[in-house]
Structures are given as structure tokens and as C-alpha cells.
Amino acid sequence: MAKKLGKRGRVPRAVSISAELDKRMRQAKSVNWSEVARLAFERKLGELAGVKKEKSMADVIDRLRASQQKKASQMYKDGFRAGREWAEDYAEVGQLERLDSLQSDAGNDWELRFCEAYTGAFCVAERLAMSLADDDDAGRDEAKQFWKRAVIDELLETAYTQEEFVRGFAEGALDLWRTVKTKL
Secondary structure: OOOOOOOOOOOOOOOOOOHHHHHHHHHOOOOOHHHHHHHHHHHHHHHHHHHOOOOOHHHHHHHHHHHHHHHHHHHHHHHHHHHHHHHHHOOOHHHHHHHHHHHHHHHHHHHHHHOHHHHOOOOHHHHHHHHHOOOOOOOHHHHHHHHHHHOOHHHHHHHHHOHHHHHHHHHHHHHHHHHHHHHO
16 A cells, blocks of 8 residues: 655655555565665656756756766666676686675675775776686786676776676676576
8 A cells, every 4th residue: 555645845755656566676685776766866856957947056967967877877787788798608607606695795785896985996897807706816917807808898998987887797797697597
């Protein structure tokens, strides 16, 4: 049963969803639904700001913030596709098992693994590649070699500069791994 949110025009503190949608969302355990909702709200605010005839600086910021989210979303999709292709064509079972363990160990902090502040001296792409390596002493050179094999040349710079691409890559590879691992 949906809850009533209050007076029209007020920003809700909770979002109402059907029981059936709630059930389906609970099955997708690795999704941060608050983040999904936040991004949708940002997108809508950007759309609204874009159609205003007279724009304030806040309207411009809302529109550009929505544009930034759209770019990040495209980077994620490109990374997801590249990660899935890598898993299909090149990944070793050990690499996919390590990636699966990384996500399990991270729990709710999974997305933080793809923030530059989390990675220390290495960029997000290097940190992920080193985590997947057989060699515990893998460094920048091994990470660069991993990415050269894992993505087409046009995406190499993207992997090193876009955190959302790297997260998408990891989640695309995991998507394929979870489909096939019980069949091995």
C-alpha cells in the first residue's frame, strides 16, 4: 500500500512505491537505490531548469549538474559493455573470482572503491587492475598492460580518467561472471 506524502509542492522525505516494486528492488541487492533516486531527481531538476525562460544561476547549475550526471551515466554504460566483453573474451576464472570477492568484501562501500580519494597513490583503473592480478606485487606497469589488453585503444584514456567507466567495467564483468560461474 502506498503512503501519502503530504502537501503538494513540498519535498518528500520518503518516496512511495508499490509492494510489488519494493519486492523487485529488494532482489537487486547490490544497487544503491538512494543513489538511483538522487540521480533521477537531479535529472528532472536539470530538465526543469533547461526549459525556464528566465534562468537564475541556480537553474544553470541544476542544468549543468544534470548534464554531468548524463555524461557519468554514459561512461558507466561504456565501461559495463567493455567489462562484459573483457569477461567474455579474456578474463581468467581467478580474476573474476577476485573481482567477485572484492565486491563481496566491500559490501555497502563498493562504490567508494571507485573514488579517487579511496585509492591513495594509484588511480581507480590502476587499483582495480592490481586487485585482479595474480601477482601481489603488481604495479603501474602491470596495470597499464591489463588495460591495454582489456579495452580497445579508444577507451584506454577513458579507463584512466573516468571513475564511472571503471565501476561500469567491474560491474559488467561481474554481471557475466554471475551468469556463468554456476555452470563451470
